[in-house]
Amino acid sequence: MADAIADTRRLFAKPQNLNDAYGPPSNFLEIDVSNPETIGVGRTRYTTYEIRLKTNLPIFRLKESRVRRRYSDFEWLRGELERESKVVVPPLPGKALFRQLPFRGDDGIFDDSFIEERRHGLEQFLNKVAGHPLAQNERCLHMFLQDESVDKTYTPSKIRNA
């Protein structure tokens, strides 16, 4: 009369292929933002950062790439993603207008500690964005990460995997 003990045996599962189990994972994506360099003189100076990407995701055309970008390029990318995709895009590190005012004691936006703070924020931003499946479909992201230079007159489009 007591209830039969419930059958809690596992469902049958195909045994895993050893290559799948021990091979390299297919989700490898590493992005580094480093080597800040300030270019130019006087009022027209600006800082660029090196963006290095290593991946085995098929959606990226190049498995390794290295480009240089400045803060306004990041702002452009964020704007494009917000408009074109349905992604909630994370915020960029601050614009630091305050630091651009004259008569400061330090180097303003070319101050080493500020550049390091910004570099770190940009790296976090890119890692969050580049790993998003919907953002990966946007042409603007791939152009930003892997093309030689950013063409702001491009036509926005979606990537279809080869």
Next chain:
Amino acid sequence: MSFFGFGQSAEVDIVLNDAETRKKAEHKTEDGKKDKYFLFYDGETVSGKVNVTLKNPGKRLEHYGIKIEFIGQIELYYDRGNHHEFVSLVKDLARPGELSHSQSFDFEFTHVEKPYETYTGQNVKLRYFLRATISRRLNDVSKEMDIVVHTLSTYPELNSSIKMEVGIEDCLHIEFEYNKSKYHLKDVIVGKIYFLLVRIKIKHMEIDIIKRETTGTGPSVYHENDTIAKYEIMDGAPVRGESIPIRLFLAGYEMTPTMRDINKKFSVRYYLNLVLIDEEERRYFKQQEITLWRKGDIVRRSMSQQATIASQRFEGSDRSSSEKVPEPKEEKEDSS
């Protein structure tokens, strides 16, 4: 409402005939407290006594009638004034007159239909109760006694498994399987998640049980979702070809049977939500409805309704649900 020392007043009390033997069930009230009430099933007879006690033993009590009602009603919290009664039975106990002393009245509601289960939710309440009323000129004296009704089912004939392949193109493909689509309240969900393609960095995976209470009809439908359980089934990053087992014991959670379109007023449905979370806290999920049903406690409950009613006719109101030593009533042997 009685005016002390101003004429006669009375107290009303309802006592069930099988109060000693009938099982009680715990039920959470609207304010969250847990109380015990007598447990009834569909078709069972509700019988007992209404005791009227006069407060001032010398005086008489004038009244316009004494009655007892058995009521099953649905109450929507946003529309408290309108109670929708789906069961309403009345027995008159005394015609208008006078009571000179405290008295007891027998009542019996035979084989009452109780089609739905007692339910107290976020926006709606379904309850069954007895109400004894002494009608008087200025104010009635009444007493309510709530009971709890459970609806029982047996193992469904058709209980296919839920098996599906879902994902994001070229990013994440999984195949999930749950061993059944209909589970009883003390059942175990046995399943597995098989990873066909993993191109995102998964941090962990969990299964949530979600209860959705739907009230209202047409344009004013309102869903109230409540996550009853969150159960982590995987911690860490899976790769292609991995199979993650699921074993989720339902007995540990407070749930009701699935209730579909009860008296066209409300529904209570349950869903399994499979959630994958990646390293950037992005959530990927797939929701699937399951049907919950209540299994009877003892073998006898799973007999046909006719047999249980027939046995009641012979043994009276005795409805004990504990394992019994055969009683010296011959008729009982026949019916079991």
